[in-house]
Amino acid sequence: MKTDPAKNYEAINRQNWNARVETHAQSAFYDVPAFLKGRNSLNDIELNLLGDIKGKNILHLQCHFGQDSISLQRLGAQVTGVDLSDKAIAYARELAQQTKTDTTFICCNVYDLPDQLTEQFDMVFTSYGTIGWLPDITNWATLISRYLKPGGKFVFADFHPVVWMFDSKFEKVAYNYFKDEAIVESESGTYADKDKPLELLSVGWNHGMAEVLGVLLKQGLQIDSLEEFDYSPYNCFNDCVETEPGKFRIKQHGNKLPLVYAFSATKK
Numbered sequence: 001m002k003t004d005p006a007k008n009y010e011a012i013n014r015q016n017w018n019a020r021v022e023t024h025a026q027s028a029f030y031d032v033p034a035f036l037k038g039r040n041s042l043n044d045i046e047l048n049l050l051g052d053i054k055g056k057n058i059l060h061l062q063c064h065f066g067q068d069s070i071s072l073q074r075l076g077a078q079v080t081g082v083d084l085s086d087k088a089i090a091y092a093r094e095l096a097q098q099t100k101t102d103t104t105f106i107c108c109n110v111y112d113l114p115d116q117l118t119e120q121f122d123m124v125f126t127s128y129g130t131i132g133w134l135p136d137i138t139n140w141a142t143l144i145s146r147y148l149k150p151g152g153k154f155v156f157a158d159f160h161p162v163v164w165m166f167d168s169k170f171e172k173v174a175y176n177y178f179k180d181e182a183i184v185e186s187e188s189g190t191y192a193d194k195d196k197p198l199e200l201l202s203v204g205w206n207h208g209m210a211e212v213l214g215v216l217l218k219q220g221l222q223i224d225s226l227e228e229f230d231y232s233p234y235n236c237f238n239d240c241v242e243t244e245p246g247k248f249r250i251k252q253h254g255n256k257l258p259l260v261y262a263f264s265a266t267k268k
């Protein structure tokens with residue numbers, strides 16, 4: 001009997017992300033040599049929402065190999081990064097050592113975090129390529145609320161759900177905007193090195209904007225600001241062009257599509 005990929009999503013996606021780490025670590029996209037020399041990997045979109053983070057303790061969900069976590073730490077925060085991929089977390093710990101930063105990294109599925117972490121935080125942060133890997137964002141919102149101190153701030157920046165409606169060439173609408181059954185895909189290459197001969201199986205879900213904001217509102221978070229952007233700060237999609245420095249748009253669609261959205265919310 002064949003196992004349902006949706007039920008086996010954790011193992012499939014862990015394997016997917018483990019397989020990318022070495023390529024990502026060597027890629028121009030992540031530019032580890034510049035990062036080691038002090039480059040901050042965060043973008044203006046999230047920096048504007050984060051504000052002054054000196055002295056704040058921050059929980060960073062789905063931190064990959066920790067560049068953004070360490071960047072937050074370099075800005076004066078005390079950061080705990082969490083990720084499902086053991087290879088990513090092992091490399092994040094190596095980078096923390098190399099950069100002499102005291103960032104903490106935990107390897108687990110976000111849903112299992114309460115087994116390992118009881119502390120509450122001034123801020124929870126997550127960005128770019130996150131909730132699409134999560135089957136249930138009601139539980140995700142519960143976790144965010146649980147880990148925020150009263151008055152604490154949640155900062156979110158991610159690709160717009162409209163992006164995930166399209167096929168990989170942005171030619172046609174291929175998927176439902178609203179949450180539907182799991183999307184199981186096999187792709188070759190990775191966004192940080194599109195020509196790398198990696199064959200990656202993934203299981204993901206689309207979450208519309210009202211779904212995301214709705215689950216947070218139900219947890220008593222107050223949305224303080226919300227913005228949509230017609231560009232991506234990353235050259236991560238097929239057929240992207242850099243139309244302005246640091247702003248990538250899909251060649252055939254120009255500025256017609258929202259590519260990123262970002263918001264901050266406060267736990268009352």
Ligand SMILES: C[S@@+](CC[C@H](N)C(=O)[O-])C[C@H]1O[C@@H](n2cnc3c(N)ncnc32)[C@H](O)[C@@H]1O
Nearest residue numbers: 017062064083084085108109110127128129133
């Ligand atoms: C696109 S990356 C995050 C990107 C990050 N902004 C970066 O570029 O460094 C997505 C990360 O989510 C992690 N991930 C996927 N599903 C997860 C889950 N259920 N729990 C924790 N981490 C998960 C993956 O291992 C991967 O490192």
